[in-house]
Amino acid sequence: VHRFIGIPxxxxxxxLGLTEAFLADKxxxxxxxxxxxxxxxxxQTPILKCVKEAERRLIETEATKGYLSIDGLPDYREQVRSLxxxxxxxxxxxxxxxxxxxxxxxxxxxxxxxxxLSPARIWMPSPTWANHPAIFAAAGLASETYRYLxxxxxxFDLAGMLEDLNQKTKPGDAVLLHACCHNPTGxxxxxxxxxxxxxxVAERQxxxxxxxxxQGFGDGIEQDKAGLQTILEAVDEAIVCNSFSKNFGLxxxxxxxxxxVAADSETMKAAQSQLKTIxxxxxxxxxxxxxxxxxTVLQDAELTTLWKQEVDEMRQRIDALRQQFVETMKTTGAGxxxxxxLKQKGMFSFSGLTPMQVDExxxxxGIYIVGSGRINVAGMSEAKMDSLCQSVASVx
Ligand code: PLP
Numbered sequence: 001v002h003r004f005i006g007i008p009x010x011x012x013x014x015x016l017g018l019t020e021a022f023l024a025d026k027x028x029x030x031x032x033x034x035x036x037x038x039x040x041x042x043x044q045t046p047i048l049k050c051v052k053e054a055e056r057r058l059i060e061t062e063a064t065k066g067y068l069s070i071d072g073l074p075d076y077r078e079q080v081r082s083l084x085x086x087x088x089x090x091x092x093x094x095x096x097x098x099x100x101x102x103x104x105x106x107x108x109x110x111x112x113x114x115x116x117l118s119p120a121r122i123w124m125p126s127p128t129w130a131n132h133p134a135i136f137a138a139a140g141l142a143s144e145t146y147r148y149l150x151x152x153x154x155x156f157d158l159a160g161m162l163e164d165l166n167q168k169t170k171p172g173d174a175v176l177l178h179a180c181c182h183n184p185t186g187x188x189x190x191x192x193x194x195x196x197x198x199x200x201v202a203e204r205q206x207x208x209x210x211x212x213x214x215q216g217f218g219d220g221i222e223q224d225k226a227g228l229q230t231i232l233e234a235v236d237e238a239i240v241c242n243s244f245s246k247n248f249g250l251x252x253x254x255x256x257x258x259x260x261v262a263a264d265s266e267t268m269k270a271a272q273s274q275l276k277t278i279x280x281x282x283x284x285x286x287x288x289x290x291x292x293x294x295x296t297v298l299q300d301a302e303l304t305t306l307w308k309q310e311v312d313e314m315r316q317r318i319d320a321l322r323q324q325f326v327e328t329m330k331t332t333g334a335g336x337x338x339x340x341x342l343k344q345k346g347m348f349s350f351s352g353l354t355p356m357q358v359d360e361x362x363x364x365x366g367i368y369i370v371g372s373g374r375i376n377v378a379g380m381s382e383a384k385m386d387s388l389c390q391s392v393a394s395v396x
Contacts, residue, residue: 018035018370019368021362025368027365029366031388033369033377036347038246040317048249050304050306058292067285068286071098071275071276075299077097077098080257081259083221084212084225088233092268093236093265096259101255102211102243107135108275110141112260113141116271117207123143123145123168123174125145125148125161128176128184129183132211154350154352155340156188156189158193166200171204171205174207175201178213180224180345181213183214183348183374184370186350194226197227199234201231208231211241212240213246214247216312217311217315218315218345228240239258240261243255248307250293253293322377325341325385326342328385329392331389332389332393333393349374351373351374354373367388
């Protein structure tokens with residue numbers, strides 16, 4: 001008997017599936033504004049200079065490919081602690097595990113919540129990154145949504161979020177928060193909004209799961225920690241998932257971390273041992289190279305300065321592309337004002353384009369955008385801006 005015959009085909013991933021279609025598209029002026037990858041003016045996803053230099057050093061100094069420990073490289077973990085938490089929290093309260101990317105971190109976090117905090121549920125913003133509900137479902141973690149995006153589809157609905165958290169959650173539920181550069185909308189809370197969110201999270205006794213995948217892409221490496229810090233001032237238990245895919249351009253090296261903040265160091269150690277058990281039975285231990293690159297850069301003052309410059313350059317270029325898109329759209333005569341994009345942060349924005357318009361852009365113009373209308377601004381280019389805006393104008 002054949003056991004594999006009859007297995008149904010899974011639907012393609014809503015975002016990565018589009019890239020497969022993009023690669024197969026023969027249109028010479030095609031443009032991929034779907035997947036969240038930074039591209040420079042020549043359309044490449046570059047290796048940062050600080051990364052190249054760190055790799056050069058590693059080739060000379062790395063002496064073994066032996067396994068890392070379950071929680072990864074100690075030097076890496078120390079740098080993550082200092083980068084993400086600074087000195088605001090006693091290091092003895094934070095367990096940090098190096099993970100295969102932010103996705104790996106989120107999966108470990110979800111498994112931990114299911115194993116240790118049941119019968120927990122997790123509350124996610126609506127909308128959120130499509131992989132969030134998928135990861136939680138795969139871990140067997142029930143998810144619910146809270147209101148996030150205003151009905152104008154361009155602003156933050158603080159009142160709706162607080163009302164949902166206040167009226168619908170139970171103590172001990174987890175709540176997913178995007179630390180900055182909300183994916184897919186680019187709409188972030190203000191510092192005042194964060195205070196109100198933190199107050200509600202504390203009052204409702206929720207466990208914050210903070211997804212920090214875009215540090216440096218909002219207002220700056222330090223500035224982007226503000227929301228997370230406000231939350232951590234209000235509660236003494238949280239989980240933070242970070243990623244170096246975007247801000248180090250280390251996408252394919254798979255480097256991130258799951259960080260658990262506990263009320264005291266004894267609790268931290270017990271929780272850490274449980275996190276390690278989850279990792280051991282999943283991927284055993286993380287890959288070395290990406291973590292070693294991050295540690296090498298952040299341990300070296302000169303390379304850190306270079307890294308900060310390179311992150312600033314990426315952020316400023318994305319901001320300039322937002323500006324150029326808004327200005328160029330004005331010249332098309334389409335009569336549609338896109339200035340709301342200027343307030344939004346990070347790689348993504350909700351364009352307001354409908355699924356039909358998104359389809360037309362793909363089929364007639366070879367422009368690939370996620371069905372929700374989410375645009376990866378970091379995938380635009382100065383050189384192709386006119387043709388992009390002409391195409392968008394033609395479907396409005
Ligand atoms: N969280 C969000 C909101 C993201 O957009 C991404 C990547 O697109 C991730 C987490 C995880 O990224 P990675 O697993 O590539 O590090």
